[in-house]
Amino acid sequence: xxxxxxxxxxxxxxxxxxxxxxxxxxxxxxxxxxxxxxxxxxxxxxxxxxxxxxxxxxxxxxxxxxxxxxxxxxxxxxxxxxxxxxxxxxxxxxxxxxxxxxxxxxxxxxxxxxxxxxxxxxxxxxxxxxxxxxxxxxxxxxxxxxxxxxxxxxxxxxxxxxxxxxxxxxxxxxxxxxxxxxxxxxxxxxxxxxxxxxxxxxxxxxxxxxxxxxxxxxxxxxxxxxxxxxxxx
Numbered sequence: 001x002x003x004x005x006x007x008x009x010x011x012x013x014x015x016x017x018x019x020x021x022x023x024x025x026x027x028x029x030x031x032x033x034x035x036x037x038x039x040x041x042x043x044x045x046x047x048x049x050x051x052x053x054x055x056x057x058x059x060x061x062x063x064x065x066x067x068x069x070x071x072x073x074x075x076x077x078x079x080x081x082x083x084x085x086x087x088x089x090x091x092x093x094x095x096x097x098x099x100x101x102x103x104x105x106x107x108x109x110x111x112x113x114x115x116x117x118x119x120x121x122x123x124x125x126x127x128x129x130x131x132x133x134x135x136x137x138x139x140x141x142x143x144x145x146x147x148x149x150x151x152x153x154x155x156x157x158x159x160x161x162x163x164x165x166x167x168x169x170x171x172x173x174x175x176x177x178x179x180x181x182x183x184x185x186x187x188x189x190x191x192x193x194x195x196x197x198x199x200x201x202x203x204x205x206x207x208x209x210x211x212x213x214x215x216x217x218x219x220x221x222x223x224x225x226x227x228x229x230x231x232x233x
Contacts, residue, residue: 001064002027003154003185004049004080009058011041011048018044020209022058026154030201031176031186033217035193037232040206042189043085046156049187050075050082063153077106079153085162087143089131095142096127102149109151116145119178137168144175154185161192173198193231197221205230 002025009022019041026032034042047053049060050072060067062080070078090098099113117124120141126134131142140160147155160176161169169192176186176199190196197203203220205213207230213220220227 002061003029003063004032004187005059005061006045006049007059007061009045009048009055009060011044011053011055013044013053018209019048019055019058021211022206022209023211024202024204024214026185026187026202029180029183029185031180031188031199032202032204033193033196033200034187034189034204034206035196035227035231036206036212037230038191040230041209042206043158044209045206046082046158046187046189049156050080052082076150076152079151080156081147081150081152081154082156083140083143083147083158083160085158087139088146089134089139089142091130091132093131094128095123095131095134098131098142099145099149102146106150108149111148111151113149116148119148119175120145135168136163137165137171140164140168140172141175144179148179148184152184154187155179157186157188157190159189159191161190161195169195 004026006022006024009019011019022045036042044053048055052072065078067075103113122138123141160172188196197217200217203215203217204211205227212230
């Protein structure tokens with residue numbers, strides 16, 4: 001059973017045709033890295049999958065379930081959630097309040113606040129702090145914690161290392177490896193290609209709203225020179 005299968009995805013912003021046929025497949029548990037230059041359509045792809053931006057046409061199948069016409073909340077209930085680029089922080093909410101909002105609205109059979117705080121002990125001492133007062137790394141940990149509280153089978157991560165110091169990036173890589181070891185799959189959009197390749201098993205390359213290449217990380221590394229036009233390294 002395929003984890004996530006995207007076929008000929010087309011999405012518009014107004015009259016602008018942003019996604020012009022996106023195709024990729026994560027057919028077994030693991031991590032797919034969605035790579036491409038700025039403006040290639042990577043964030044729009046993630047937003048389209050969870051219906052934050054409504055696709056015009058194409059198929060999105062998650063664990064063989066067609067996600068067409070499901071709301072973002074219903075998609076999260078099915079086990080697919082997204083950590084956005086801005087990490088979804090609200091200055092009016094403390095760390096604990098941010099966790100409680102998610103915790104109170106989902107079945108906590110696998111993940112609850114206690115388990116999340118065991119995984120992210122840095123947050124334990126910041127529970128009363130405003131979410132936006134956290135460092136960039138702590139905000140990313142809080143955002144991932146909120147995603148875990150939905151008991152996901154697949155997490156979409158949009159630019160998770162943006163603005164993070166190199167030592168925090170290394171820490172984040174270990175966090176994501178632990179998540180993968182829990183049989184939770186990841187779809188990661190990341191400008192830091194080296195970071196993405198640390199955890200990816202599959203790679204998909206977008207260019208100008210179209211899928212330019214799909215394959216394994218091993219095959220991608222063999223042909224990096226071929227891909228430079230589309231990923232800018």
